[in-house]
Amino acid sequence: MNNNDRVLSIPLKKTDPVELYLPLRKLVASKYSESDAQKVESVLQTLNKCRRDMVEPRADLSLPMQRDCLLHYFKCLSMVESLFTSLSSDADPILFVWYDAFNPDHQDGVSSQRSAIQLEKAAVVFNLGAIYSQIAASCDRTTALGRHLAMEAFKVAANFFLQLWQVFAKDVVATLDLTLVFAEFLQRLFSAQASELELREELNNNDASYALQQHRCALSFISVYKLYRRAYALIPTDSAARKHVRSFDPTWVTHLYQKKRFFEAEARQRQSSILPESERPGVYSKVESCALDHDAECIPEILVRGICCRPSKKHKLMYGERKRTRKQRYIDLNLSEYNPFKMMKYGKLVAYPWDMPPPYPTDSAILSSSLSSSSSDILAFIPLKKSEPLNLYESLRSYFVLKYSESVAERVDGLLEMLHKLRNEMLRDDLSLPLRRDCLMRYYKCLCMIEPVFPMNASPNPPIFVWYNAINPQQHSSQHNIHLEKASVLFNLGALCTYIALSCDLTTVQGRRLAMDALKDASYWFHQLAMFESRKASGTIDVSRYYIHVLDFQFLDLELKFRVPQPDEPSLSGYPVSAYYPSTSGPPLAYDPSSDVTQQFVLGYSNAHSLLQGVCEIPAPCLDLLSEVSPVKIKDGNLVANAATLEGTKFGIGEHELAGDTTTVALP
Known part of the structure; x- marks a missing residue:
């Protein structure tokens, strides 16, 4: 395709410093109490630090690290958003001043109105789109991996400008770069560049x-x-x-005109190749396991694509009525070692700095020391699957050396190292429930990356996965099929989340919320198993669709048992849970979200997390491999294990306990 290989990216908006910690902490103390201010001061401190790093970026910050800072700041900003509506007229105003990204002299900066957080959020969304455009432009597009990463980064940039255009820039009086027409232009531009790279592929x-x-x-x-x-x-x-763009870079308009003319001519020339409706086969592809027969240079890109697989259109239509998503409000805030925001005892919120690598300590105090007697039936019904140990590292590395070369094996060595470590850890019965859940989730992600390697027909010693039937441990399945491994991991994730739900302290609102989140998580993982892995696994009956269908009825009963009003249900404010849900066990629990500052913060976090997940994580999960906090990173086109998070897989029970709060529950 003979066309200009140049791609366009945009600079970040600049802003003036502003102090956020002191006025916001004073506001929380006056509106709620001093104890409430202490509960959330960690978030306020992190908010201030993120903004300072955003205003005066350190010289050592790479583009992915600048992105991580912006994402962290956006979450913090969403958590405190409700406070800005509470600023009284006699309070000191918090003014945000932003400058036009395309004006290098930073003239005519625009100041927000009193307490107008809308400008701040719009500017941050702009900068998130800008930083993703710079990440895309910096990728080495001469390689398959670089082209793929650039394509995904441009898609995310377009998604951010779509949000700016349709949501955040509305009713914001600002510089020209934040107008609706400019946001729409940037969304179209980066969508076009992403589509062009996809066309090249x-x-x-x-x-x-x-x-x-x-x-x-x-x-x-x-x-x-x-x-x-x-x-x-x-x-x-x-x-x-037009004047604005020409003053920034006069070649932009010419570049766009040339692109339009080129693709217009190519489109007309190829229009005759479009098949009639009756002759079109299914053009929506889905990732299937297949032997790698590509050039050695493409291997890292193929493995990275493994975590970007999407269900086919047929699957979406078939299961459209049962679509489930993971909103991760309470379960990760309490139990994940890799979420930098934590809810601790008595509603205290902790925000670890955005540049502090995981793992972070967990607080499992809301888990009971023993499982409740009322849960015995379901626990007997969903035991965890057991597996035989397996050295995945040796067999997979030998495969890459044999099929390609030692240098290719070295390029993916970090992924194989992490994969082997995680598989060993997930089989440990002495891990606490939160640690084991984290391990299973990270292992599943690594499995998705290596799926294209299977079946390893060229290997003289392919790995054999041995899994025992959870219902009847006397039966087992021994296969080279990676879908048996993936199905079993999904099964254990679902089962483990039911244990978390049933071990929560149901005498507290926080415990009930966590239980509900854990049940939704369990339902999600079993749903993924039934949709995508059961038909390919052909293993024991416990991973069959029939068994998963039976489990669905159990979840319905348990959700009624653990139901608790959520922060977005203000009509229930102040009333006991049992008054609205008589089937709920345990004592009545008062609920008044408007008087609970931590719940206001959690709701803001949840909204931000859902938005960012839809904009970043769902369309382009592979871009997390560029982050400094990812367990497996892309560095110079290689897949390397992150030393910090590799150490974090040494899940010694005593290493992450918080004053004895981490609970270990014996699993059958």
Whole structure:
């Protein structure tokens, strides 16, 4: 495809410093109490630190680290957002001043109105889109891995500007770069660049018939042309926008015009390749396990793509009515070692600095020391699956050396090292419930990365997975099939979350919320198992769809038992739980979210987490491999184990206890 390989990226907006900790802490103390201010002061301190690092970025911050800082700040900002509506007229104003990103002289900075947090959030969303555009432009697009990362980063940048255009920039009086027309332009621009990179991958893809490949490419050329046409139309037709872009970089308009003309000509030339509706095969692909027959240079990219697999359109239609998502409000705030925001005893919130590597200490005080007697039936029904130990590192590394070379094996050595470590740890019965859950989740992610390697037909010593039936341990399945491994891990994740739910202290609102979140998490993992792995695993009956269907009825009963009003249900404020849910066991629990500052913060966190998950994590999970806190990182095109988080997999029970709060529950 003979076209200009240049891609466009944008600078970050600049801002003036502002003190947030002292006025916000004073506000919490006056509106709630001094003890409430102490509960949330860690979040306020981290908010202040994030903004300081954002205003005056350190020289040692890489683009991914700047991104991590912005993401952390956005979550903190969302947590305190409700406080800005509480500022009284006689309080000292908190003014945010931002400058136009495309004006290098920083003239005509715009100041927010009194307590107007909308400008701050809009500017941060802009900068998140900008930093992802810079990450994309910095990728080495001469390699398969670099092109893939650039494509995913441009998609996320476009998603942020879509949010800016449709949500955050509305009713914000600001500089030209935050206007709706400019936000829409940037969304179209980065969508076009992402689609162009995806088209380049499509042109190199030979896994389909000639007719189908030509059909796909024709549709892609038309799609890219329409995106560039719309982006170009938004600038020259708006005199202020055109002048603004030309003052920043006069070649932008010419670049967009050339892109539009090129893709328009290519789209017209290829239009005849579009197949009639009756002749079109299923063009929606899904990742299947297959032997790697690609060039050695592409291997890291193929493994990275493993965590980006999506269900086919057929699956989406089939299971559309049962779509489930993980909102992760309370379970990760309490139990995850890798979430930097924590809810501790008595509602205290702790925010670990964005640049502090995990793992972080957990507080499992809301778990009971023993499982309640009322849970015995379900526990007997969902025991954990057991497996035989396996040295995955040796077999997988030998495969890469044999099929490719020692240098290729070295490029993926970090992933294989982490994979082997996590598998050993997940089999330990002496781990606490939270630690084991974290280990299973991280191991499953690594399994998704190596899935394209299977079946390892070229290996003289392929790994054999041995799993025992959870219902009848006398039966087992021994296979080379990675889907048996993935199905078993998903099963154990679901079962483990039921143990967490049933071991919570139901005499507290926090314990009930955690129990409900754990049950939803369990239902999610079993749902994933039934949808994507059961039909491929062909193992023991406990991973069959029939068994998972039976479990669904158990979850319905348990959800009624643990139900508690959520912070977004203000109509129940101040009333005991049992008054609205007579089936709820335990004493009545008062609930008044408006008088609980920690719950206001948690609700803000939840909203931010859901938004960022939809914008960043769901469309491009592989970009987490660029982060300094990822257990497996991409460095110079290689997959390396992060030394800090690799140490964190040494899950010694005494290493992360908090004054004896971490609970270990014996599992059957």
